[in-house]
Amino acid sequence: MGFVTYEQEGYVGIVTINRPKALNALNTEVLKDLETVLDSIDINETRAVIITGAGEKSFVAGADIGAMSKMTKEEGAAFGKFGNDIFLKLESLPIPTIAAVNGFALGGGNELAMSCDIRICSENAVFGQPEVGLGITPGFGGTQRLERLVGTGKAKEMIYSASNIKAAEAYRVGLVNAVYPLEELMPAAKKLANKIASNAPIAVRNCKRAITQGYMSDMPHAAEVEEKWFGECFETEDQREGMAAFLEKRKVEGFKNK
Numbered sequence: 006m007g008f009v010t011y012e013q014e015g016y017v018g019i020v021t022i023n024r025p026k027a028l029n030a031l032n033t034e035v036l037k038d039l040e041t042v043l044d045s046i047d048i049n050e051t052r053a054v055i056i057t058g059a060g061e062k063s064f065v066a067g068a069d070i071g072a073m074s075k076m077t078k079e080e081g082a083a084f085g086k087f088g089n090d091i092f093l094k095l096e097s098l099p100i101p102t103i104a105a106v107n108g109f110a111l112g113g114g115n116e117l118a119m120s121c122d123i124r125i126c127s128e129n130a131v132f133g134q135p136e137v138g139l140g141i142t143p144g145f146g147g148t149q150r151l152e153r154l155v156g157t158g159k160a161k162e163m164i165y166s167a168s169n170i171k172a173a174e175a176y177r178v179g180l181v182n183a184v185y186p187l188e189e190l191m192p193a194a195k196k197l198a199n200k201i202a203s204n205a206p207i208a209v210r211n212c213k214r215a216i217t218q219g220y221m222s223d224m225p226h227a228a229e230v231e232e233k234w235f236g237e238c239f240e241t242e243d244q245r246e247g248m249a250a251f252l253e254k255r256k257v258e259g260f261k262n263k
């Protein structure tokens with residue numbers, strides 16, 4: 006893939022948006038490559054995925070402004086749908102995703118990070134939704150996911166004022182879980198991904214399904230969703246082994262994903 010690379014390190018997949026000359030801005034080609042990579046991930050052999058950007062300056066500096074500048078209304082709507090569909094695919098990928106935000110995460114870049122399950126960032130990271138300064142609205146989920154992560158007031162402030170926030174504030178408002186020096190970001194992302202990968206994969210995936218489907222529903226339905234995915238864990242080899250190991254006071258040697 007030209008604009009998106011994929012590496013597999015054991016059970017961990019690493020997706021890198023690779024268009025550093027344009028600070029990894031998302032045009033149609035980048036989005037197509039991202040979709041192809043997401044579709045090709047072997048979810049039986051991969052237990053966590055890290056998404057990052059090439060270079061030391063930018064995660065993703067947004068959707069490609071040059072490409073968008075002359076779009077018609079129809080083309081703009083189609084571009085928004087194309088991006089939204091891919092970000093929804095990412096959000097509902099059965100395995101956990103970690104955005105390792107290594108610099109600018111603006112517009113579509115912040116929206117890409119927010120489509121991941123967990124965000125960690127480097128000290129030089131900058132987050133924002135600058136769209137209203139360009140005469141458009143956030144179009145890849147920013148008006149929806151930012152509010153869910155940082156609350157209505159902060160999301161509206163950031164979106165209406167097009168004000169960026171730095172890593173420390175992103176941590177303070179809950180947009181990221183942790184901040185690291187740049188050189189420690191990928192090691193920290195891999196450590197977290199491997200910790201996730203060491204747990205029972207079917208249970209981890211069912212947690213993701215329960216959380217993702219639950220927050221899209223009201224509480225009574227969300228409780229039913231939780232019951233369903235809880236029940237689905239039983240009779241798996243990993244559930245039997247995980248509980249047997251506890252009762253026999255020994256460690257699980259490695260979950261089998263069965």
Ligand code: DAK
Nearest residue numbers: 027028030066067068069070081085111112113135143144
């Ligand atoms: N698009 C295209 N090129 C970009 C880019 C972007 N978003 N961001 C940076 N680049 C390019 C620059 O044009 C420059 O290219 P050359 O001039 O070297 O050819 C190169 O990357 C390096 O950038 P700078 O020279 O500007 O680097 P600086 O360090 O000085 O500044 C910066 C870094 C991130 C502060 C600055 O580049 C910047 O402000 N970039 C734009 C950030 C931005 O506004 N991003 C949000 C884009 S809007 C929708 C669908 C999607 C969206 C909305 C609606 N629907 C259809 C409803 C999403 C919108 C967005 O994401």
